[in-house]
Amino acid sequence: MIVSAVVLLTLQGPQALALDDSARVFCQAKDNRRPLVQAGISIGVLSPTSTVDSLRIPKASDFSGADAIKSWAKNRSGDFKKTCHALVGAAALGQGNSPKKESRFDFLTWLLPVVAGALLTMIAAEAQAGRSRKLSGADELRLAAANFRDATNRYVTGWVESLGGGRPSTADVDQSRLNLVSSLRKASLRGAWPFVNQLVSVLEGDKYGADLSKDWTGTQTDTRLKAEAVRSHLTRLEADVEQVAICCASAVPLCMRPSRKNTPTSIIH
Incomplete structure (x- = not known):
């Protein structure tokens, strides 16, 4: 009963x-x-x-x-x-x-999946946002390196084609160099990164500063050799920056990349 x-x-x-x-x-x-x-x-x-x-x-x-x-x-x-x-x-x-106990169970049966679904959505959205930030940082580095390369090439071409005439301006070179340094410093915030720190040091030094504007008033052969040397340095520098960009876009943590401690080729040569 x-x-x-x-x-x-x-x-x-x-x-x-x-x-x-x-x-x-x-x-x-x-x-x-x-x-x-x-x-x-x-x-x-x-x-x-x-x-x-x-x-x-x-x-x-x-x-x-x-x-x-x-x-x-x-x-x-x-x-x-x-x-x-x-x-x-x-x-x-x-x-x-007890109806009260049953209603509590029913409440949990729909609440738990909703909460789990919301958490998964948040995790997926944050992962996608993080991926977008990494790709954006890598593109910013590549653009800054390309702008510096183009500005320096224009400066070098100006000397080669001037044949002892007017002195080309370094304004574009200096500004694009500062922009590249800023982008590299932003990348270095990811953690200890000696490779990037060395690139920043060489860009802030005389090699791409005061020394870049010297020794252009010699013979035509001297000017041509100087131009070739500068363009060779630019090629290696851009390759070094590309390595940094690849690391920035990668999902592999920086601490797991031994290359972060390497010496940039643009400094060795």
């Missing part, structure tokens, strides 16, 4: 107000009469001295005899329904079918 109560509560739900035939049969069954009386006593509908054959109603007429419960149900239907609902609910709770 207890199992029947559980099924009944499941079908009716905790909000059920009407008492259907199944509930009436359950509550008036022989095995459930005593629990019904106890339920009535517990909720104050029946007096504590009530028994199955003698239902004592506070401040009202009593019901006695073998049909006491049937008479009670007929003449005081409101009290009977209230008590029957209490008995059915207690039977269901005794079987562990």
